[in-house]
Amino acid sequence: MLRIAKEKLNALYAKINESMGLFIPVKRAGEVNYEIWKEGKEVSLETLKTVKSPKNMFFPSTENMMKFKTEGKALEIVDVRDEKKPFVLFGVKACDYKAIEVLDKVFLADPVDTFYQARREATTIVTLACSRPEESCFCGVFGIDATSPLGDATSWLDESYLYVQANTEKGEALIALIKEFVEEGGDAEVKAQQEKTTEILKKLPFAQLDLSRFKPENLNELFEAPQWEELSEACLGCGTCTFVCPTCQCFDIRDFKTHDGVIRYRCWDSCMYSDFTLMAHGNSRTTQMQRFRQRFMHKLVYYPSQNDGLYSCVGCGRCVNKCPQNLNIVKVIKTLGGKKND
Amino acid sequence: MIEETLIPKIGVITDIRKDTPDVKTFRVVGTDGAKLFEHMPGQCAMVSVPGVGECMFSITSSPTNKEYMEFSIKKCGCVTEVLHALEVGAYVTVRGPYGRNFPVEEDFKGKDLLFIAGGIGLAPLRSVINYVRHYRENYGKVVIVYGARSMDDLVDFDEIKTEWMNEKNFEVYLTIDRPQEGWDGHVGFVPAYVKELGLDPNMTAVLCGPPIMIKFTLAGLLELGFDKSRVFTTLELRMKCGVGKCGRCNVGDKFVCKDGPVFRMTELDELPDEY
Numbered sequence: 001m002l003r004i005a006k007e008k009l010n011a012l013y014a015k016i017n018e019s020m021g022l023f024i025p026v027k028r029a030g031e032v033n034y035e036i037w038k039e040g041k042e043v044s045l046e047t048l049k050t051v052k053s054p055k056n057m058f059f060p061s062t063e064n065m066m067k068f069k070t071e072g073k074a075l076e077i078v079d080v081r082d083e084k085k086p087f088v089l090f091g092v093k094a095c096d097y098k099a100i101e102v103l104d105k106v107f108l109a110d111p112v113d114t115f116y117q118a119r120r121e122a123t124t125i126v127t128l129a130c131s132r133p134e135e136s137c138f139c140g141v142f143g144i145d146a147t148s149p150l151g152d153a154t155s156w157l158d159e160s161y162l163y164v165q166a167n168t169e170k171g172e173a174l175i176a177l178i179k180e181f182v183e184e185g186g187d188a189e190v191k192a193q194q195e196k197t198t199e200i201l202k203k204l205p206f207a208q209l210d211l212s213r214f215k216p217e218n219l220n221e222l223f224e225a226p227q228w229e230e231l232s233e234a235c236l237g238c239g240t241c242t243f244v245c246p247t248c249q250c251f252d253i254r255d256f257k258t259h260d261g262v263i264r265y266r267c268w269d270s271c272m273y274s275d276f277t278l279m280a281h282g283n284s285r286t287t288q289m290q291r292f293r294q295r296f297m298h299k300l301v302y303y304p305s306q307n308d309g310l311y312s313c314v315g316c317g318r319c320v321n322k323c324p325q326n327l328n329i330v331k332v333i334k335t336l337g338g339k340k341n342d
Numbered sequence: 343m344i345e346e347t348l349i350p351k352i353g354v355i356t357d358i359r360k361d362t363p364d365v366k367t368f369r370v371v372g373t374d375g376a377k378l379f380e381h382m383p384g385q386c387a388m389v390s391v392p393g394v395g396e397c398m399f400s401i402t403s404s405p406t407n408k409e410y411m412e413f414s415i416k417k418c419g420c421v422t423e424v425l426h427a428l429e430v431g432a433y434v435t436v437r438g439p440y441g442r443n444f445p446v447e448e449d450f451k452g453k454d455l456l457f458i459a460g461g462i463g464l465a466p467l468r469s470v471i472n473y474v475r476h477y478r479e480n481y482g483k484v485v486i487v488y489g490a491r492s493m494d495d496l497v498d499f500d501e502i503k504t505e506w507m508n509e510k511n512f513e514v515y516l517t518i519d520r521p522q523e524g525w526d527g528h529v530g531f532v533p534a535y536v537k538e539l540g541l542d543p544n545m546t547a548v549l550c551g552p553p554i555m556i557k558f559t560l561a562g563l564l565e566l567g568f569d570k571s572r573v574f575t576t577l578e579l580r581m582k583c584g585v586g587k588c589g590r591c592n593v594g595d596k597f598v599c600k601d602g603p604v605f606r607m608t609e610l611d612e613l614p615d616e617y
Contacts, residue, residue, distance in 0.1 A: 065348060070392075073431060073432065077350070077352060077435070079349065081344070106586075107587060109586075109587075111347040113346075113587060114344050115346070216595065219595065219614070224614075249587070251587075252588070253396065253582045254395075255390075255392060255393050255395060264392065276590065277590060278580065279579070279580045280418040280419025280420075280422070281419075284580075284593075284616055284617050290616065294616075298592070
């Protein structure tokens with residue numbers, strides 16, 4: 001185990017920033033989100049949950065995919081993909097790190113999405129263990145250990161030090177880069193923190209959610225469940241849950257006319273929107289109940305069915321905190337997940 | 343350039359045939375004059391007019407055609423409206439092929455085949471019917487039942503009359519919804535006509551058309567004794583990527599773009615009713 005004195009962290013960020021980009025939780029107008037580090041920005045590693053997940057580092061909310069140029073009748077496609085500068089994504093919590101695995105299974109599956117892949121390969125991920133989980137956290141339900149996330153390197157934070165340990169070659173390389181800031185030590189402190197956090201995690205209100213009914217063989221039974229009507233009744237279809245969700249990956253592809261051609265870009269979309277499945281001749285999901293059901297069935301049944309049982313919820317609790325109508329996946333799990341929820 | 347499925351190829355329209363008042367068939371090749379890519383019957387491609395949008399269409403020409411691809415497109419939305427306004431020589435973009443094809447080399451081989459289509463539903467079937475004609479000796483008897491609103495709405499009417507009707511061991515039955523001057527053929531809806539024809543239930547059947555036609559025709563076939571595991575159809579839902587990533591076209595845990603568009607009726611029975 002290695003450790004870095006907290007007062008040296010700003011100098012460490014500057015050092016990383018000399019050769020790589022650095023994305024790190026930064027406080028701005030009272031909210032904390034991942035941003036490109038610059039001298040003077042207020043880094044907030046202590047914040048448990050960034051408002052948005054770090055998914056936009058690999059899957060930006062909008063990204064240009066290609067450009068079309070026309071000259072007379074002729075049409076030319078310009079590849080706008082540029083070489084991605086290496087960067088470090090710093091401070092990723094265990095839930096958000098697991099979410100990257102969930103996204104990988106979509107974007108890196110054949111045929112590989114090269115836009116996502118380029119960013120993913122250019123990144124070194126440093127995770128940060130949680131020490132003060134909140135009431136809305138339930139990552140443990142999905143088998144995630146918030147006290148020891150993986151990634152290229154893992155870090156732990158206490159009042160005096162940031163402790164760090166490399167897990168991969170990329171992680172080793174990063175530690176070699178910052179060796180002037182590190183010293184040996186911290187095994188006992190990290191172990192003590194992990195034990196303390198584990199005790200808190202056990203007592204969280206959603207720690208014992210039962211997922212046992214969410215199995216591919218129950219797909220049709222769950223789809224037909226009469227409870228969807230009541231569960232979705234208050235849904236406004238605002239899509240907030242999908243935008244703050246670290247695993248939601250639905251996107252739209254659109255064209256934008258500019259002064260010298262057409263830009264085709266992709267942007268986040270939401271299955272909660274009425275025009276998501278709208279076609280010229282009709283819509284396969286005409287009610288908000290159907291759209292609501294799609295979102296949760298995808299996370300808890302469809303996605304696991306396609307990916308060896310891996311759920312596409314990581315228990316980050318952002319939807320619990322952000323839904324304006326107080327609807328969320330916890331309520332769905334409690335209603336439909338299994339007997340032990342009663 | 344690194345291979346990326348979402349980045350299309352450029353196609354040139356070399357021929358436009360007006361099939362019906364609202365269906366045109368577009369012939370497309372690459373800028374070098376060669377066919378853009380190979381496909382199998384039932385597979386689809388994303389066609390776009392840059393600046394307007396991109397849509398999924400079934401490739402209606404047979405894979406045995408090595409010179410070009412054809413798309414039969416009905417004018418019914420914002421992209422198709424612009425496509426219909428294009429002229430020969432216009433550029434479009436094409437990417438694909440996407441999806442699972444008809445099992446022409448597996449289940450269909452050596453079998454008597456029944457094709458039932460309604461309206462523009464003939465587009466995906468034309469590819470497989472012409473594939474079967476090309477490898478005629480590999481397949482048994484072929485029966486085609488095709489219906490449209492009127493005589494003018496029958497897609498590929500010329501090819502049906504001059505080629506399919508004269509093909510060896512082919513039976514072609516056409517029907518239109520309402521009587522019309524100049525039409526001496528059958529009048530009535532496809533599902534009723536299928537039952538009237540008293541078809542041999544040992545045939546392998548392929549249905550394509552509006553959902554309501556598929557629903558009633560399937561019921562009719564089951565009454566005649568057809569086995570659901572030997573009845574195939576195609577689904578269509580909104581798509582953006584074509585490769586199971588954009589999250590739009592799923593029915594339960596299947597994506598129509600990559601697990602479909604061709605489905606066996608027994609497979610559809612296992613999926614939730616949301617298409």
